[in-house]
Amino acid sequence: MTHPAQPKASHFINGEYVEDTAGTPIPVIYAATGEQIATVHAATPAIVEQALSTAKAAQKAWARMTGTERGRILRRAADIMRERNHDLSVLETYDTGKPLQETLVADATSGADALEYFGGLAASLTGEHIPLGEDWVYTKREALGLCVGIGAWNYPTQIACWKGAPALACGNAMVFKPSETTPLCALKVAEILIEAGAPAGVFNVVQGMGEVGGALVTDPRVDKVSLTGSVPTGKKVYAAAAEGMKHVTMELGGKSPLIIFDDADIDNAVGGAINGNFYSSGQVCSNGTRVFVQKGIKEKFLARLAERTGNAILGDPMDEATSFGPMVTENQMNIVLGYIEKGKEEGARLICGGKRADMDGYFIEPTVFADVTDDMTIAREEIFGPVMSVLDFDTEEEVVARANDTEFGLSAGVFTKDFTRAHRVIGNLEAGSCFINSYNDAPVEAPFGGVKASGVGRENSKEAIKHFSQVKSVYVRMGDVEAAF
Ligand code: NDP
Numbered sequence: 001m002t003h004p005a006q007p008k009a010s011h012f013i014n015g016e017y018v019e020d021t022a023g024t025p026i027p028v029i030y031a032a033t034g035e036q037i038a039t040v041h042a043a044t045p046a047i048v049e050q051a052l053s054t055a056k057a058a059q060k061a062w063a064r065m066t067g068t069e070r071g072r073i074l075r076r077a078a079d080i081m082r083e084r085n086h087d088l089s090v091l092e093t094y095d096t097g098k099p100l101q102e103t104l105v106a107d108a109t110s111g112a113d114a115l116e117y118f119g120g121l122a123a124s125l126t127g128e129h130i131p132l133g134e135d136w137v138y139t140k141r142e143a144l145g146l147c148v149g150i151g152a153w154n155y156p157t158q159i160a161c162w163k164g165a166p167a168l169a170c171g172n173a174m175v176f177k178p179s180e181t182t183p184l185c186a187l188k189v190a191e192i193l194i195e196a197g198a199p200a201g202v203f204n205v206v207q208g209m210g211e212v213g214g215a216l217v218t219d220p221r222v223d224k225v226s227l228t229g230s231v232p233t234g235k236k237v238y239a240a241a242a243e244g245m246k247h248v249t250m251e252l253g254g255k256s257p258l259i260i261f262d263d264a265d266i267d268n269a270v271g272g273a274i275n276g277n278f279y280s281s282g283q284v285c286s287n288g289t290r291v292f293v294q295k296g297i298k299e300k301f302l303a304r305l306a307e308r309t310g311n312a313i314l315g316d317p318m319d320e321a322t323s324f325g326p327m328v329t330e331n332q333m334n335i336v337l338g339y340i341e342k343g344k345e346e347g348a349r350l351i352c353g354g355k356r357a358d359m360d361g362y363f364i365e366p367t368v369f370a371d372v373t374d375d376m377t378i379a380r381e382e383i384f385g386p387v388m389s390v391l392d393f394d395t396e397e398e399v400v401a402r403a404n405d406t407e408f409g410l411s412a413g414v415f416t417k418d419f420t421r422a423h424r425v426i427g428n429l430e431a432g433s434c435f436i437n438s439y440n441d442a443p444v445e446a447p448f449g450g451v452k453a454s455g456v457g458r459e460n461s462k463e464a465i466k467h468f469s470q471v472k473s474v475y476v477r478m479g480d481v482e483a484a485f
Helices: 045-064 067-083 085-096 100-106 108-124 156-169 185-195 210-218 231-243 266-282 295-309 330-345 396-404 419-428 461-467
Strands: 011-013 016-018 025-030 035-041 129-132 135-143 146-150 173-177 203-205 224-228 247-251 257-260 290-294 349-352 367-370 387-393 411-415 433-436 469-476
Touching: 011 045, 011 185, 025 085, 045 135, 045 146, 045 173, 045 203, 045 210, 067 085, 067 108, 067 156, 067 185, 085 100, 085 108, 085 156, 085 185, 100 108, 108 156, 108 461, 146 156, 146 210, 156 173, 156 185, 156 203, 156 224, 156 461, 173 185, 173 210, 185 203, 210 231, 224 231, 231 247, 257 266, 257 396, 266 290, 266 295, 266 387, 266 411, 290 295, 290 396, 295 349, 295 367, 295 387, 330 387, 387 396, 396 419, 411 419, 419 433, 461 469
Parallel strands: 146 173, 146 224, 173 203, 224 247, 257 290, 257 411, 290 387, 367 387, 411 433
Antiparallel strands: 011 016, 011 203, 025 035, 129 135, 135 469, 349 367
């Protein structure tokens, strides 16, 4: 019998499901059991062509609609997503293995927020009037044209919406390629947009591995590429986009610092460290995986952290009591287990976890290492799994320098009751998305993105509009034209 997660077809182009079984089969594995639940096919060159030509053809008429009309469609799509939140969350759990406890509140809901927010902004995208004596200049905020979105596997619904909603609000069309690991959810976003009234072709989904992404990025008809992925992929995609002088948004990886001062509320700090390391089993780009704890509270912090981490409930992700799910794939599990071994070999002190959980599926126990030093592999490389490194520090000056000593710059957090210090420290940290006495909040109203190798551009908020539109300026002369001859 067909599993309920099996989509009608692999791709969604021009308002309908499209199949081409000549493409390489991509098995969809449920991470909690290892069972294959669906199959899709990678896009063939014919499918890529169909998606790009359809999107290109649909874009101009979409951009000519008023912002109010486009916004209404996006907001209707948000309403449909909220009505179907439960079904979409179950599907996201099948796609990623993340517990339903999380997917019910953090994926389709976050996607719906983006559709609603950018739907609301669509009508307000105006230009300026710049008076110059009798003459004047006016500016228009115009769509870029055809945008490509490429997603990572950790938030497949959210990523499709974080890219699709601002792109469409600005009058662009999009071809979105999900990660081959999680191909299911973006198809639902495309389906819902059509149901909400979006013209066929403005949001299309094609499946595939890196080469399909590569074909999309290098196509001369594409005006912009927005990628969520790792730094190495980001460098390749950025370079390919530069070849065609395309706009880019790069949301890449991190190794973010979370700094906890002696005066912090310990339980809040522990909560921040848990949210910043173990949510989605650690598969979150902005995670605060280098937890710097001031020496005075170190042992107290570690004791409370170990105690609360022991309360994590590993189990069937469809059971809403489960609070900690598996790694997305067997491969990702093995990568993370490799880092755990490195941590042990290089002399970090294991506080809890440290191994694969004794159960079906790709579960790793939430793991905390203490006495981690800056040069250890687990303190330098992005792990993308439930592995927290706790490092000690003495002074503010020292911790800021050490926190910044990384190629990454996605996020940073500080816990302290001294607000002057909190703002000073955040001001000195090289990171794009920061938190004071909190960690990993990502409301659609706030800009999200990194500095240094963690990326360029911002998603969400009004900032995202700038990255999905361009300004045309028009000089208007009222008098005669003077010329030298
Ligand atoms: P990858 O970088 O491996 O892949 C990201 C996407 O790019 C996938 O859809 C992938 O396809 C595609 N891709 C790979 N190679 C190319 C290429 N040459 N040209 C075009 N597209 C290509 O990342 P993961 O999927 O493994 O996701 C984990 C990474 O994403 C982590 O490093 C994490 O930090 C980062 N991330 C960043 C976020 C942010 O907002 N800053 C949020 C979430 C994750 P396929 O996988 O199908 O081969």
